[in-house]
Amino acid sequence: MKDKITRRNFIKGVAATGAGIYGLQLVGSDFAIAQAEPNVQLAVAQGDVTKGPDPELIKRVTREAVAALGGMSKFVSKRSVVMVKPNIGWNRTPEQAANTNPYVVEAVVEMCKEAGAKKVKVVDHTINPARITYSRSGIKDAVKRAKGSMEFVDERKFKEKAISGGVELKSWPVYEEALDVDVFINLPIAKHHSLTQLTLGIKNLMGLILRREEVHTRIDQKLADLSTILKPHLVIMDAYRILTAHGPNGGTPEDIKLAGQVIAGTDSVAVDSYAATLFGLSGEDVGFIKAAHDMGVGEIDLEKVSIKKVPV
Amino acid sequence: MRILSVALVSLILVISFGCAGKQTLEIATPVKSGVDIKPFIDECAQLATAGKGKIPGWKLAAPADTYDEESIFDYIDGAAELYFAYNFRAVAAAEYQNGETSIIVDVYDMTNPEGAFGIYSLNRYSAANYVDIGNEGIMSGTNLDFWKGRYFCKVYSFDMSEKYQGDVVNFGDRLASEILEAGEEPAVLGLLPQNGLIPKSARFFGRKLGLDNIRYVSEENVFNLSEETKGVVAEYQIGDSRFDTFVIVYPSPDKAFAAFEKYSNHLVGKNAQLLSAETANPETQKIFEVDGKFTFINLEEQRLTGFWDVESQDIAETFFKLF
Numbered sequence: 001m002k003d004k005i006t007r008r009n010f011i012k013g014v015a016a017t018g019a020g021i022y023g024l025q026l027v028g029s030d031f032a033i034a035q036a037e038p039n040v041q042l043a044v045a046q047g048d049v050t051k052g053p054d055p056e057l058i059k060r061v062t063r064e065a066v067a068a069l070g071g072m073s074k075f076v077s078k079r080s081v082v083m084v085k086p087n088i089g090w091n092r093t094p095e096q097a098a099n100t101n102p103y104v105v106e107a108v109v110e111m112c113k114e115a116g117a118k119k120v121k122v123v124d125h126t127i128n129p130a131r132i133t134y135s136r137s138g139i140k141d142a143v144k145r146a147k148g149s150m151e152f153v154d155e156r157k158f159k160e161k162a163i164s165g166g167v168e169l170k171s172w173p174v175y176e177e178a179l180d181v182d183v184f185i186n187l188p189i190a191k192h193h194s195l196t197q198l199t200l201g202i203k204n205l206m207g208l209i210l211r212r213e214e215v216h217t218r219i220d221q222k223l224a225d226l227s228t229i230l231k232p233h234l235v236i237m238d239a240y241r242i243l244t245a246h247g248p249n250g251g252t253p254e255d256i257k258l259a260g261q262v263i264a265g266t267d268s269v270a271v272d273s274y275a276a277t278l279f280g281l282s283g284e285d286v287g288f289i290k291a292a293h294d295m296g297v298g299e300i301d302l303e304k305v306s307i308k309k310v311p312v
Numbered sequence: 313m314r315i316l317s318v319a320l321v322s323l324i325l326v327i328s329f330g331c332a333g334k335q336t337l338e339i340a341t342p343v344k345s346g347v348d349i350k351p352f353i354d355e356c357a358q359l360a361t362a363g364k365g366k367i368p369g370w371k372l373a374a375p376a377d378t379y380d381e382e383s384i385f386d387y388i389d390g391a392a393e394l395y396f397a398y399n400f401r402a403v404a405a406a407e408y409q410n411g412e413t414s415i416i417v418d419v420y421d422m423t424n425p426e427g428a429f430g431i432y433s434l435n436r437y438s439a440a441n442y443v444d445i446g447n448e449g450i451m452s453g454t455n456l457d458f459w460k461g462r463y464f465c466k467v468y469s470f471d472m473s474e475k476y477q478g479d480v481v482n483f484g485d486r487l488a489s490e491i492l493e494a495g496e497e498p499a500v501l502g503l504l505p506q507n508g509l510i511p512k513s514a515r516f517f518g519r520k521l522g523l524d525n526i527r528y529v530s531e532e533n534v535f536n537l538s539e540e541t542k543g544v545v546a547e548y549q550i551g552d553s554r555f556d557t558f559v560i561v562y563p564s565p566d567k568a569f570a571a572f573e574k575y576s577n578h579l580v581g582k583n584a585q586l587l588s589a590e591t592a593n594p595e596t597q598k599i600f601e602v603d604g605k606f607t608f609i610n611l612e613e614q615r616l617t618g619f620w621d622v623e624s625q626d627i628a629e630t631f632f633k634l635f
Contacts, residue, residue, distance in 0.1 A: 089389065091416075093470050127389040136470070194394040194525050206390075213385040216393050246435070248391055252452035253472065287531055 040308040041299075042265040042274055043068035047240065047312045049260035053095075055103045058240050058262075061312045062107035065236065065264040068308045071115075075234045078116030080182035083123060084108055084148070085232075086139060087189050087204055090249045091128040094138045097243040097256045100189045102138035104238045104262060108187060109146035117183070120148040124207045125175065127249075158210045165295065166225040168218050175208040178230055186232035186268070190239040190275045192247035192255070195219060198279060199248050200272040201237060202288050202297075205230045220287030227268055227292045235271045237263040239278055269298025270305045277302075349402055352421045353378045356404035359419045359463065362490045363483050369410045370479065376406040394434075395420065397521040399427035408483070413471035417483055420464040425495025426542075430516040432459035434525050438510055438547065445481070446488040447495065448512070453477070456484045461493040500542040503559045503615070513547035527556065527620070534578040535560060535616070536571040548619075553627050560616045572596065572611040579607065587629075599628055 045065035047057050066072050076082055086100035094102055105122065112120045122143045126133045130152050134140040143150045159176045163169050178184050188204035195216065196203060202223050206212055208230055215222045239261040243251040259278050265271040269292050273283030283289040283300040293300035357376040364372040377387070380402050384392045387403065395403075402421045407414050422428040435450050435457050443449040446465065449458030454469035454476045467483045469476040498516045517523045520537040526545045529535070537543065543560040562568040576598055580586065584600040584607065596611040606628035609618035622628040 093472070095472055127385075128387065193390065195390045195521070197524075197528060212389060213392075216390055219390070249388060250391065250466070252435075252455045254452055 039306055040069055041267060041306045042263065042270050042302075043308045043310060044274065045262045045264075045310045045312050047260040047262075049258045053101075053241055053258065057312065058101060058103040059107040059110075061240065061260070062104045062236065062262045063111060064310045064312045065262040066108075066111055066234075068310050069234075069264055069266075072111035073115040075185075076112050076115040076117050076183050079118040080116070082112045082117045082120045082183040082185060083177055083181040084112070084120060084185045084187055085124060085178065085204065085207060086122065086187040086238075087199075087207065088122075088124040088130070088133050088137050088139050089127040089207060091132050091136055092249060093136060095241075095256075096249075097189065097191065097241045097251060098247075098249045099133065099137040099139065100187050100238045101240050102142035104236070104240065105139050105187060106142035106146045108185060108236055109143055109148035112183075112185075113147060120146075121151050121181075122148050123151045123153055123175075123177075125153045125209070126207070161229055163225050163229055165228060167291075167295075168221045169215075169225040172226060173210040174226070174230060178208050178232075183234070184232045186235045188235075188237055189242070190237055190259075190278060191243040192245050192251075192279065194247065194250075196223075196286070196288060198272075198276060198281065198286050200275045200286075200289075201232075201235045201268050202227045202272055202292055220291045223288040224291035224295050224297065227288075227297045228295055231297075232268065233266065235263075235265055235268055237261075237271055237275050239263055239275055242278060244279060267298040267305070269293045269300050270302070273300050273302055274305075274307070349380055353380060353402040353404065356402050356419045356421050356463075357406075359465075359487060359490050360404040360406035360417045363406075363408060363417065363486050366486055367408070367479065367482050370408040370415065370483075371410070373407040373409045373414070376404040378402065378404045394521055394525060395422075395431060397517075397519040398431040399423040400431075410479075413469060413476065415467065415469045415476070415479060415483055417487060418466040419487070420466075422462055422464050424462050425459075426498045426516070426518075428459040428462050428464045428495065429497050430518070430522060431464045432457060433515040434522070436512055436515055438513060440512070442512060443481070443484075445484045446491070447497075449484060451477070451481070454480050456480050458484060458488065459495075460488050460491045461495040463491055498542060498544070500544050500559060500561055501546075503561070503617075504544060504546050504557065508548040508550040510547040510549055514544050515546070517543045517545070530578060532578065534571075534575045536562075536567065536574060540567075550627070553623055555622045556620045558616075558618055558620070562614045562616070565614050568611060568614045568616050571616055572609060575609060575616075587625075601625070 043065045045061045047061040051057055086105050088099050090098040092098035109120045140150050157176050158173045160171050161174050162171045186201050186204055188201045191199045193199040196219055205226050239259050242257050242259050243255055244257050245255040263271055263274055272289045276283050276286050299305055357378050360376040361372055379387045399422050401423045404419050406417045422431055440450045443451045446458035446460035449456055453472050456467040458465050465487055467480050469480055501514050515526045518541055520533045540563045541560055545556055545558045548555055548557050579600045584602040587599045598609050600607045606622040606625055607620050
């Protein structure tokens, strides 16, 4: 246990130290070739959408986003145990853009294995039955191809955890493994949401709690409270195929847009704030992003974030 | 030419608002929870499984899953809150399979036609592919949404290729034929002026979350919306000008006035500029400039009406002067 904590804290320390605060480094329309640059806080890999949702392209875009942050080995050390938390909540196919793209998941699991992870677990506390969503989303097969481990949540692993500084929530039952595992990777899909306007990384954390229906009132602050204890080491946002309306699960083909992006970073607020721009919003426009920023979880002003854009 | 255009617009508006008239609208008392809903759940399940043995090539995979006000979160989680804003009572979900893919039939009991139309209307947009199923339906790929009576229904295929569109329509037709009561659109839609109204653009709301999913105005409830309010947003095109119109009816003139004041203050707080204009009653009619476009609000007894995003100040002031 001590070794695990030491390794986990070391990884977190590296991630925090590597990310300084610099001025905006937007490249604009001149995308640079992906290279590991120091102090990149947010990486945005852009795929060629004219090629459609090509699986190999999606995987490459995912890899390039992580590479621009320094590569997965910056976050995952040899023999570490990784927990990946995609959105697998819905009985929907990949084309319906309600769950994380399976090829994004596949690439993430592969990268973790390549970095030397002893085990890569993929888990979500789903809305619709997991035995259905894990398959229908395509994620179960993707994880199998990548030699990861698909797991159902173990109800015994939800433990009441104190939220010091919580405004609405002083404690809540959360999936303890997300707090203790060597590396926790949050892997949401960017979508419209009928209750919160958008569902992004911070909202994806709801797949790691119990009593979700109680969180729906004053949800923005409650999500912010949860984000102060559920802190991923890495957030990889699937913005390849995004749901622009009738989310979180009711979209039609007209609602689905091929944005072609994967966004990666260590700052949950910054990643969500950037993803919000894909919907014509800013982080300030979305209640839970603003609330999390106000609590010091991360940076909402993209002009204060070092962003690297990478064409693929 | 510009003077003529404005005059023409004025004439159209005089005619249209004159025809809308001054209707008294009763606010229906919301249905209270605590009623035994098992019969409604059973009816939803019967409707959802009405295709069993009736659609060639498709078999019902299992008895329908049913959810009530407590358990619906297990089916659609946070999305349930929006359904509650439209008086959700129960839902049944049935899966049909043909050996290659599945078609899901969801039947939502929204307590009354107002709720069913309301939640359905959130799907409306001008370029939608409308189909004659139920009272009205929208087909998008292999996704069908329609309403009839107190039911909002969704039928969709997991395989989104065109070859299953016919089957989705067949399931929809079968389901609609089982719903005997047609129901009517909410009465507030009748308060919309007809001239300039883009057909099938009206979307109904009562509570704030409904309006949030039509047009997100503010995190705050700046219109004081509740289970007692009835509202509609619709698109208009008059000349080259395209804009949204809203009508909200409150249970009393006092509540309408309070909302009028609150929304006005909200606009001022957002740095909207209140314009001075000659009106019949400046106390109850205001025009604002917001980000280069014009917003107008008008208070009349228990009704709040207005326009958003009018691009021309001339046309906005013409609208304003007609009230």
